[in-house]
Amino acid sequence: MVLYFTGTGNSRHVARIIAKELNDELVDITPFLKENKTGDFISDKPYVFVVPTYSSYLPLIVQKFIEDSTFSGNKDVYLLLTCGASAAKPGVAKRFGQLCQKISLRFMGVEQVVMPENYITLFFAPSEKTASEIIAKAERKLPSAIEKIKKGETLRVKGRYALTTYLVNPIFYKLLVTDKPYYATDACVACGKCVSVCPLNNITLNSDKPMWHGNCTQCMACISQCPTLAIEYGKKAKGKRRYYLP
Ligand SMILES: Cc1cc2nc3c(=O)[nH]c(=O)nc-3n(C[C@H](O)[C@H](O)[C@H](O)COP(=O)(O)O)c2cc1C
Ligand code: SF4
Ligand code: SF4
Structure with a gap:
């Protein structure tokens, strides 16, 4: 298996x-x-x-x-x-x-x-x-x-x-595995993709904006699969190519 x-x-x-x-x-x-x-x-x-x-x-x-x-x-x-x-x-x-x-x-x-x-x-x-x-x-x-x-x-x-x-x-795990810096920009279209791909159900849509709830494993699924590239991590991912292999 x-x-x-x-x-x-x-x-x-x-x-x-x-x-x-x-x-x-x-x-x-x-x-x-x-x-x-x-x-x-x-x-x-x-x-x-x-x-x-x-x-x-x-x-x-x-x-x-x-x-x-x-x-x-x-x-x-x-x-x-x-x-x-x-x-x-x-x-x-x-x-x-x-x-x-x-x-x-x-x-x-x-x-x-x-x-x-x-x-x-x-x-x-x-x-x-x-x-x-x-x-x-x-x-x-x-x-x-x-x-x-x-x-x-x-x-x-x-x-x-x-x-x-x-x-x-x-x-x-102590210093870098945190979801605090995640946020969605105005490019977010409230499609819910980030909510569905998170393996830990750590994201919800509140008033059409995603919110992260502190239970993150830094898998990169949300930031890499957002169809409008709306997710950022403070300034760390700004302008960087998102990677995803379908
Ligand atoms: C939080 C995090 C930590 C990582 N640490 C390492 C590492 O210690 N060494 C390494 O070679 N790659 C590291 N990587 C790269 C991933 O292991 C690599 O890109 C992997 O193939 C991603 O697999 P996935 O697409 O199945 O999630 C890390 C990636 C992430 C997101
Ligand atoms: S995947 Fe992107 S566009 Fe869709 S709800 Fe999440 S942040 Fe917004
Ligand atoms: S990085 Fe992974 S675990 Fe963390 S919120 Fe995004 S999808 Fe969920």
């Missing part, structure tokens, strides 16, 4: 390719999060999670979803982290490996898949041309990981774990 979470489409794109190649079921985690539900999953094939990297680890909302759900049948778990530059694999392997052990799943390793950067409230998304090239390169790299999953082999992680997963990640 291939389960994915995405803010801007990268992880869904990778998950679709993997599920097709493995001839396996594809499950979107977001509807579970939106309904505040956990899952009781059954699969005779390994569980493959495809999710974005948030500050050198998987999104904590996904970690919590995995911890609170049940996984029957096959006990093997693979983790595929899409990222803009590096997923800090050794640190992720250690931390996520411990989580798998705690919930009686067998961690089979982590692979990173470099995809276009989407963190536009801090960095920049690549141009359309560069993004296409990055995606094409990622697609060429996928078969080797897929082959290993098919054969039931581990995805080997070399190197010492960097401290980013353990030290920087908590600071990131």
Whole structure:
């Protein structure tokens, strides 16, 4: 079973390719999060999670979803982290490996898949041309990981774990994961798209203007999918290209 979470489409794109190649079921985690539900999953094939990297680890909302759900049948778990530059694999392997052990799943390793950067409230998304090239390169790299999953082999992680997963990640959540700077400009047409795409139901329309309510995971879904480019994050995203892979 291939389960994915995405803010801007990268992880869904990778998950679709993997599920097709493995001839396996594809499950979107977001509807579970939106309904505040956990899952009781059954699969005779390994569980493959495809999710974005948030500050050198998987999104904590996904970690919590995995911890609170049940996984029957096959006990093997693979983790595929899409990222803009590096997923800090050794640190992720250690931390996520411990989580798998705690919930009686067998961690089979982590692979990173470099995809276009989407963190536009801090960095920049690549141009359309560069993004296409990055995606094409990622697609060429996928078969080797897929082959290993098919054969039931581990995805080997070399190197010492960097401290980013353990030290920087908590600071990131404390300082940077905030929705306070989000606002909508007069370009907003009250279409409700931001409301529907938020995986945490953190946005409502009040008097035809979106409001953010403090439960944000910085997935970039709202700011990147607004059809009129009306969403800003203080001055941080002004004039920057929005990135979204349909
Ligand atoms: C809040 C946030 C934190 C991120 N942290 C990292 C990071 O630590 N390393 C990295 O290489 N990319 C990082 N990225 C980039 C994303 O992991 C990357 O663009 C990913 O493919 C987005 O996946 P999605 O389109 O499925 O949401 C970050 C993006 C966001 C929004
Ligand atoms: S998606 Fe954009 S236009 Fe639509 S309601 Fe949200 S801010 Fe307004
Ligand atoms: S408010 Fe926007 S960035 Fe925050 S979780 Fe919802 S969609 Fe993602």
